[in-house]
Amino acid sequence: MSITIYEAGKIITMNPSRPTATHVAVRDGRILGAGSLTELTGWGAHTLDRRFADKILMPGLVEGHSHVAEGVQWRFVYCGFHDRTDPDGRVWSGARSVDAVVQRLDEANQKLGTTSGPLTGWALDPIYFDNRRVTRHDLDRVSTERPIGIMHASGHIMNVNTKALEMAGMLRPGVNHPGVPLGDDGLPLGEMKGPDAMTPLGPHVGLDRGLLSADEPGLRAFARLCVRKGVTTAADLANLLPKPAVEMMERVGREPTFPVRVVSLRVLRGASPRETIEHALALKQHSNELMRFGIVKIVVDGSIQGFSARLRWPGYYNGAPPGLWYVTPEHLREALELALQAGVQVHTHTNGDEATELVLDTLEAALKKHPSNDHRFTLQHCQLANAAQFRRMKNLGMCVNLFPNHHFYWGDEHYRLTVGPERAERMNACATALATGVPLAIHSDAPVTPLGPLFTAWCAVNRQTASGRILGEHERIGVADALRTITLGAAYTLKLDGEVGSIEVGKRADFAVLEDDPTTIGGTHLKDVRIWGTVQGGRVFEAATI
Amino acid sequence: MRDVAPRPVTVIGGYLGAGKTTLVNHLLRHNGGRRIAVAVNEFGALPIDSDLIEGADGNVLTLAGGCICCSFGSDLVAGLIDLAARADTIDHILIEASGVALPGAIAQSLSLVAGLTLDAIVVMVDAETIRARATDFYMGDTITRQLTDADLVVINKTDLISTEARAALQHWLPAHAPSARVIAANHAVVAPDIVLGIDSAFVHATTKVDHFTRAFATESFEFEHIVDADRLAAGLADPAIGLVRAKGFARDPLLGWVTIQVVGQRHHVTAAPTLADPSGCIVCIAHGRRLDRTAIGTLIAACRPS
Structure with a gap:
């Protein structure tokens, strides 16, 4: 029962009654108190640890919506446009042209030598190449012998070479599918759009769907990435949680050196609402300190950039049809009612405002039948909600987890093509959420965009697109609000705000250890705050050695 | 394969x-x-x-x-x-x-x-x-x-x-x-x-009426000449003829023996094995009213390549 008192350059507590401190005392992985050394010595004999004497401590960051599959992606060749850090701390420079992508794959192919098996890339984003289509002919420059596949950043499109098409039986005339563009020869060009078109190719290019869920090495890589980004709690938003995966997670979570708390949500898929709620309830019993289960995720619609999000009138700016439903209102109602009865929390994926409206209507009716004072059902993404919808969320006791990273990565496309200028400037309305009093979190949806709550906070504070446009000045939020959102805010949506999210007596000793002070560095530099590592449950994890 | x-x-x-x-x-x-x-x-x-x-x-x-x-x-x-x-x-x-x-x-x-x-x-x-x-x-x-x-x-x-x-x-x-x-x-x-779809076995059999098809009019048409199969298929799918289903075999001058299938307005022609019986045959099913035998007969005759 030893006590360690950490001295820090500054401790940002998120506890309004003592917002900053110089010392924090830790015992049994929990916080005895934050204050001055004199105050804390009253707890008894202690060790003074001065390793953070020149560092900034803040509550461990909470990523409210990511996927452990981020840890799997790094087995593949990074083909993204922007620089990105892998779990080992290596910064992969962005590939700024199709030629650069081909060159990078070529190098990886050389390394593979004569070994068999596919060559797999990820995070390609041709938006940055003026939407020039990557074809099988581009990838054939790397190899005509080895199957090659690259997943796009969006996760909705894949590019493959000729060999991969051959192996999948797709190098044939007669393919007639909107997701498979054909060349002048009537054969597929190797761009496969949407899950249906990608499915036949996936197993041949190392991108089998099943493989992309959390396996053990993927979970470990994800956890290392969390340390690098100052994250001590992360939500894994859509997992089927079969028994072997749960057993693996329970086991890994009990290891003394596993560095992050993972909240894994059971997605409603492949089973009825009743079975899913019952599964979530049963899983709750398997939760331990670092692995948490018991929340249900429901996907209501698709994505905005894929034109499959359900939009209300007037729909898409380019006139595309109004998107797709992925659940019937009847199943949604059944699931929400059963969840309210059972006390199971539900997070709903709604990108479009019509999908959001359906959840608001359905929950409003369900709450009349099964009143609940603290359900905290959370709208995930919820990118296009307007002020009236935020007011309904508030009245219904809902939380929202918005997606400001979209502004940086696809904001220019949203302005120009998907939803048009006015709604693009209103998207992910963080300021409206706060002004309305809706409990707010913000997220990366990693691997869709890079994990990194401080970067997400920068996106919410600046709303700057990749081309430099400020997309909706009015919806920018202040640094203090952004920092609270990536700690206590996200913790609240996971019902963990009593355990984590601030540095105060009784809570878990979860800290982000920073080299720079995010409260003084300035909003435009928030993404540049250097991260030393984390303290998780009183255990110290240095990014440089993780 | x-x-x-x-x-x-x-x-x-x-x-x-x-x-x-x-x-x-x-x-x-x-x-x-x-x-x-x-x-x-x-x-x-x-x-x-x-x-x-x-x-x-x-x-x-x-x-x-x-x-x-x-x-x-x-x-x-x-x-x-x-x-x-x-x-x-x-x-x-x-x-x-x-x-x-x-x-x-x-x-x-x-x-x-x-x-x-x-x-x-x-x-x-x-x-x-x-x-x-x-x-x-x-x-x-x-x-x-x-x-x-x-x-x-x-x-x-x-x-x-x-x-x-x-x-x-x-x-x-x-x-x-x-x-x-x-x-x-x-x-x-x-x-x-x-x-x-109509079971191939019934195309050449005598007109079949089971207890489910009572509400439908079913007729078969035999013809010994070759036909433009695509034209015939499209004609049988024409809403004016009003068929729910049709299926048959015919000889096309370019394609040889083919299977013709029609469901509503969707129709397709695919290669078929050579048949012992040299005549073509089409079974047609219409719903709730009598089949227009004359119109179909005229159509088949009109599909004979000139």
Whole structure:
């Protein structure tokens, strides 16, 4: 029962009654108190640890919506446009042209030598190449012998070479599918759009769907990435949680050196609402300190950039049809009612405002039948909600987890093509959420965009697109609000705000250890705050050695 | 590669409660010797009547009569790839779409899997609720897109509405399902040959009337001359002729022996093995009224290449 008192350059507590401190005392992985050394010595004999004497401590960051599959992606060749850090701390420079992508794959192919098996890339984003289509002919420059596949950043499109098409039986005339563009020869060009078109190719290019869920090495890589980004709690938003995966997670979570708390949500898929709620309830019993289960995720619609999000009138700016439903209102109602009865929390994926409206209507009716004072059902993404919808969320006791990273990565496309200028400037309305009093979190949806709550906070504070446009000045939020959102805010949506999210007596000793002070560095530099590592449950994890 | 004829696929769409599952079970019970593989979205609410189930093997249920049922979860194409790999044990595939799926999109996905071919998109509608559903704030456009995709619309539960309401519905539907022939049913009892296609064995047999096809007029036409098969198929699919289904064999001057298949306005011509019987033959089925023998005879004669 030893006590360690950490001295820090500054401790940002998120506890309004003592917002900053110089010392924090830790015992049994929990916080005895934050204050001055004199105050804390009253707890008894202690060790003074001065390793953070020149560092900034803040509550461990909470990523409210990511996927452990981020840890799997790094087995593949990074083909993204922007620089990105892998779990080992290596910064992969962005590939700024199709030629650069081909060159990078070529190098990886050389390394593979004569070994068999596919060559797999990820995070390609041709938006940055003026939407020039990557074809099988581009990838054939790397190899005509080895199957090659690259997943796009969006996760909705894949590019493959000729060999991969051959192996999948797709190098044939007669393919007639909107997701498979054909060349002048009537054969597929190797761009496969949407899950249906990608499915036949996936197993041949190392991108089998099943493989992309959390396996053990993927979970470990994800956890290392969390340390690098100052994250001590992360939500894994859509997992089927079969028994072997749960057993693996329970086991890994009990290891003394596993560095992050993972909240894994059971997605409603492949089973009825009743079975899913019952599964979530049963899983709750398997939760331990670092692995948490018991929340249900429901996907209501698709994505905005894929034109499959359900939009209300007037729909898409380019006139595309109004998107797709992925659940019937009847199943949604059944699931929400059963969840309210059972006390199971539900997070709903709604990108479009019509999908959001359906959840608001359905929950409003369900709450009349099964009143609940603290359900905290959370709208995930919820990118296009307007002020009236935020007011309904508030009245219904809902939380929202918005997606400001979209502004940086696809904001220019949203302005120009998907939803048009006015709604693009209103998207992910963080300021409206706060002004309305809706409990707010913000997220990366990693691997869709890079994990990194401080970067997400920068996106919410600046709303700057990749081309430099400020997309909706009015919806920018202040640094203090952004920092609270990536700690206590996200913790609240996971019902963990009593355990984590601030540095105060009784809570878990979860800290982000920073080299720079995010409260003084300035909003435009928030993404540049250097991260030393984390303290998780009183255990110290240095990014440089993780 | 195995030399197997592409397996016909019927996509069954329609909203919750329209009777898709009832139709699937009806077809399994009256499969006419076809080994049917049913692909369902999920096993959540078991879609197969328990007395038809003989066993389970992983995510495949084995059913009476050599039929099977598989769940594809959210990954339809992966399910179809699995089914195509076992094509030699299957004669026909039925896809029971989810209530919010667009059957036309499912049909397009079939071209991604070698060895499968679309036979028809059948959309079930609930006679009592379809018009309200079609104007529902959330689901209206999904319902109307389902109808737009249909080759065949089955109005189910017609016993629950008045004669006047039925007439009004018959009037309303063609505007919303412009490519489809519309037939009526109770408890999803529809002739399997209407939904799944006419069994080849019956094309040359004498005109067949079973207890399901009583509401339909069925006639066969024989002809000894060669025909322009594409033209004949298109002619038989013309709404003016009004056929629900047609199937036959004919000799085309360029293609040789072919199979002609028509469902509603969808028609296709595929190569067929040479037949011993030198004459062509087409079986035609129309709904609820007499077949126009003269018009069809004239059409066949007109398709003789000059």
